[in-house]
Amino acid sequence: MLGNDIIDLNFAKIESNWRRKNYLDKIFTADERMNILTSNNPDLMVWLLWSMKESAYKIVNRLTGKRLYNPKAFSCKNINFTDDSLTGSVLYDEEKFLIRSEIRNDFIHSTAVSPQVFLEKITINFYQNKSNYVQEFNEAQQVYHLQKNNQGLPELLNLRSNTKHLTSISHHGKHLAIAFI
Amino acid sequence: MDKTQIIKELAKIVTPYTEEKSALENIGEDTDFITDLKINSANLVDIVLDIEEKFNIAIDNDSMAKMLTVKATVEIIETKLNAG
Numbered sequence: 001m002l003g004n005d006i007i008d009l010n011f012a013k014i015e016s017n018w019r020r021k022n023y024l025d026k027i028f029t030a031d032e033r034m035n036i037l038t039s040n041n042p043d044l045m046v047w048l049l050w051s052m053k054e055s056a057y058k059i060v061n062r063l064t065g066k067r068l069y070n071p072k073a074f075s076c077k078n079i080n081f082t083d084d085s086l087t088g089s090v091l092y093d094e095e096k097f098l099i100r101s102e103i104r105n106d107f108i109h110s111t112a113v114s115p116q117v118f119l120e121k122i123t124i125n126f127y128q129n130k131s132n133y134v135q136e137f138n139e140a141q142q143v144y145h146l147q148k149n150n151q152g153l154p155e156l157l158n159l160r161s162n163t164k165h166l167t168s169i170s171h172h173g174k175h176l177a178i179a180f181i
Numbered sequence: 182m183d184k185t186q187i188i189k190e191l192a193k194i195v196t197p198y199t200e201e202k203s204a205l206e207n208i209g210e211d212t213d214f215i216t217d218l219k220i221n222s223a224n225l226v227d228i229v230l231d232i233e234e235k236f237n238i239a240i241d242n243d244s245m246a247k248m249l250t251v252k253a254t255v256e257i258i259e260t261k262l263n264a265g
Contacts, residue, residue: 016223022233026226026245050223069225070246172221 001114002122002166002181003058003097005051008107008129008173009044018046027053027071035079047108048086048101052076055112056090056097058168062153086110107175111168122179129176137178146178156180182262187255194231198224210252225249236262 018024024033024046032049039045053074060074061067076099079088086101090112100119101110109126113119130136137146145157146167156165156178167180182190192208199205199218214220214228229245232238232254238261240248247253 012223015221016227020227020230022230023226026229054222067249068246069222069248070242071226072242073246 001059001062002117002168002179003055003062003112004110004124004168004170004177004179005054005058006107006109006126006170006172006175006177007047007051008175009047010106011173012047013043018043029072029075032076035076044103044108048103048110049076051101051108051110052086052088052090052099052112055099055110055168055170056092059097059112059114060092060095107173109170109175109177111179117181122181124177124179127176127178129171129174133171133176154178184255184259187258188251190235191232191251191254191258194235195220195228198227208251210250210255212251214249214251214254232258238262 024036028036028049036042036045036049053071053076056074073092075091077089077091079086084103086103088099090097090099096115097112098115098119099110099112101108109124111119111122111124113122127133134146143158143160145159147155147157149155154167154169156167158165165180167178170177188208192205195214195218196205198220201218204212204217212218214225215222220228225248229240229248233240236258238258240257240261244257248257
């Protein structure tokens with residue numbers, strides 16, 4: 001299983017004031033808050049940790065069918081930075097999800113996978129976020145067709161091989177990401 | 182405060198976080214913050230904080246976990262107000 005989450009950093013700056021009293025307490029664990037407040041770039045760290053949680057939540061939501069707003073139950077661990085990416089994991093109950101995040105100029109994107117899935121096998125494509133993105137994607141693509149499966153989850157159909165790929169889509173602000181196995 | 186008044190206050194609270202004007206005008210128990218009002222999940226916490234301030238109640242993590250719809254949120258506010 002996979003989940004992804006994209007955050008347009010310019011939009012996040014306008015939409016959310018994470019410095020608001022009690023904001024961090026409600027959604028981040030003590031370790032995560034420490035991570036944010038001691039970071040050289042707390043704005044970036046807030047949204048990186050948030051996107052890690054959101055991408056893992058997507059997997060849990062797909063597996064359980066339950067919707068909950070419980071970000072503190074998703075705990076970010078083992079965070080490793082490079083210049084433009086992050087690896088880490090998110091713990092939820094007994095489950096551990098592996099995460100890889102990409103840091104670009106004006107957006108960040110996190111992908112979460114269940115332990116049996118390899119992050120390296122995932123393809124991620126970035127697009128401009130538009131309301132008719134499904135139509136535009138399908139018109140531009142020769143090989144892949146974006147559709148929903150019988151559970152209402154997105155999937156990519158390879159029109160040549162007739163194989164289906166598990167897909168996760170996220171959009172925010174100007175950005176859209178389609179991740180698939 | 183009765184249910185109708187709570188929903189009215191809730192509508193005021195969520196207004197800055199939604200651009201779905203018609204869904205907001207028709208807000209009711211069945212309204213879903215994310216699917217109907219298209220509220221960003223990072224703003225749901227603002228709504229929780231606004232509710233805490235407006236109604237002078239404390240919302241614990243278990244209650245917050247359910248606050249995805251107007252119905253669940255009104256129930257939590259009512260319970261906390263009665264307990265206080």
